[in-house]
Amino acid sequence: MTESKTTTAPKPTTVEVRVPSRMGFEKVAMSTAASVAKLMGFRDDRIEDLKTAVAEACINAIEHGNRLNEKLSVGVVMSAGADALEVKVMDEGKGMKTQPGIQNKPDIDRKMRGEEDSRGMGMFLIQALMDEVEWVAGDEVNSSYVRLVIRLDKDAE
Amino acid sequence: MQNETKARVEQLTSPAGHPVAVLRFEGDIASTSKDAVIGTYQALPKASTPLVLLDFTKVDYINSSGIALVIQLLIEASNSGQKVCAFGLSAHFSKVFTMVGIPKYAGLFPTQAEALAAL
Numbered sequence: 609m610t611e612s613k614t615t616t617a618p619k620p621t622t623v624e625v626r627v628p629s630r631m632g633f634e635k636v637a638m639s640t641a642a643s644v645a646k647l648m649g650f651r652d653d654r655i656e657d658l659k660t661a662v663a664e665a666c667i668n669a670i671e672h673g674n675r676l677n678e679k680l681s682v683g684v685v686m687s688a689g690a691d692a693l694e695v696k697v698m699d700e701g702k703g704m705k706t707q708p709g710i711q712n713k714p715d716i717d718r719k720m721r722g723e724e725d726s727r728g729m730g731m732f733l734i735q736a737l738m739d740e741v742e743w744v745a746g747d748e749v750n751s752s753y754v755r756l757v758i759r760l761d762k763d764a765e
Numbered sequence: 766m767q768n769e770t771k772a773r774v775e776q777l778t779s780p781a782g783h784p785v786a787v788l789r790f791e792g793d794i795a796s797t798s799k800d801a802v803i804g805t806y807q808a809l810p811k812a813s814t815p816l817v818l819l820d821f822t823k824v825d826y827i828n829s830s831g832i833a834l835v836i837q838l839l840i841e842a843s844n845s846g847q848k849v850c851a852f853g854l855s856a857h858f859s860k861v862f863t864m865v866g867i868p869k870y871a872g873l874f875p876t877q878a879e880a881l882a883a884l
Contacts, residue, residue, distance in 0.1 A: 631796060635826065656857035663828055716866030719836055720843060727833040729865055736864055 620687040620694070627666065627682050629674040629699075634666035637684040637697070644686050645693055650760060657737040658693070658758050664730040665697040665754045673699025673752055683751075691760050692739075698753040699746075768792035768826070770801035774809065777818075779884045785816040787877070791823040794831030802834040803841075811845045816884045820877065822853030832865060839870045852880040 625640050627633040641662045645655045666682055674680040680700040687694045714732055718724035735741050738756045746752030771791040779785050786809050794802065809817070819835070821827075835851075842849045852874040854862060859873055867873070874880035 634828075653857065656855070660828075660857070660861065663826075667828060667830070714865045716836070716869055719866075720840055720870060722840065725833075726836040726840070727830060729832060730829040733829060733861065733864070 618690060620689045623686045623688070625684045625686075627684070629670045629676055629678050629680050629682060631667070631670060631676075633682075634663045634670065637666050637682070638663040640684070641686055641693075641695055644688055645758070648688050648693060648760060650693070650758070654758060654761075658695075658756075661734045661737045661756055661758075662695055662697070664734050665695070665756060668730055668754070669697050669699035669701075672701075674701040677701065693758050693760075695756045695758075696753050697756070698751045700751055770794060770798035772801040772805040774805060777881065779816060779881050781884065783816055783884065784813065785818055785881065785884060786814045787818040787820055789820040789823070793826040793828075794821075794824055794834065795826070795828050796830035798831055798834055802831075803837055806838050806841065811847070815847055817842060817847055817849045818877065818880050818884075819849065819851040819871070820853050821851060821858070824853075824858075827858050827861070832862070832867075835862075835867065835871075836865075839867070843870065848884065850874060850880045850883060852877050 623640060623644055625637050627636050638659045642655050642659050645658050650658070662684070666684065669682040670676060674682065683698040685696045712732070714729050715724055719726050734754070734756065739759045740757035742755040744753050744755070769792050773789050775787045775789060777785045777787055788805055790801065839849055849870070850872040854873060862868065862873060872880070872883055874883060
């Protein structure tokens with residue numbers, strides 16, 4: 609008889625936070641994500657990248673997804689795997705139905721000339737600081753969410 | 766939830782002998798910081814303040830709305846012919862400011878002494 613051995617990846621450890629749609633509460637999600645990343649062994653500079661990305665994703669969910677409606681909340685699910693941390697930031701609103709898409713690098717010259725809004729850099733920062741970003745538009749049943757992935761660099765961490 | 770932004774102004778003289786206004790920020794720089802960032806800057810007498818330093822030494826959190834306020838300040842300073850430099854940013858926020866192109870319009874320096882020397 610041949611013994612077969614099935615190897616399965618360990619189940620990710622999950623941490624969930626739910627914050628109200630009020631500016632400032634993105635810092636609660638940001639701090640929690642930083643704590644999880646610290647426990648996983650991420651370098652300090654990568655944790656800073658994650659903090660900014662999570663904060664900006666929450667701000668987008670609060671401002672654009674939930675349209676600052678304090679009756680709605682933002683869910684943040686952090687899944688710590690063996691070599692990466694995935695963070696899903698979900699809104700409950702019906703405001704964003706189109707995917708923001710790839711945001712180009714802000715053009716500081718155009719901003720300085722008033723030809724481009726001085727705001728609107730959140731998605732760019734998220735994309736630039738994370739290893740993987742996916743934005744999923746919601747519908748009548750499902751909420752929209754952004755999924756961020758930051759990978760542990762085994763050699764450098 | 767956000768740490769209120771505090772700002773105070775200190776008048777210094779550059780090594781070259783020019784008057785310098787230093788805006789010292791404390792707390793978070795976010796969408797709620799408009800009065801502290803733009804209001805404090807606009808209260809400076811423009812004609813007698815050709816050089817402006819932004820001190821971020823006591824700022825722990827800056828989000829994209831806060832960066833937008835800094836850019837608004839730089840637009841007003843550029844229109845008034847003022848030179849602006851910043852110092853005291855963490856390594857992370859120096860990187861973020863660089864990613865969005867701010868050093869083209871405001872030099873970033875680790876310390877006040879280095880920023881003053883560059884003016």
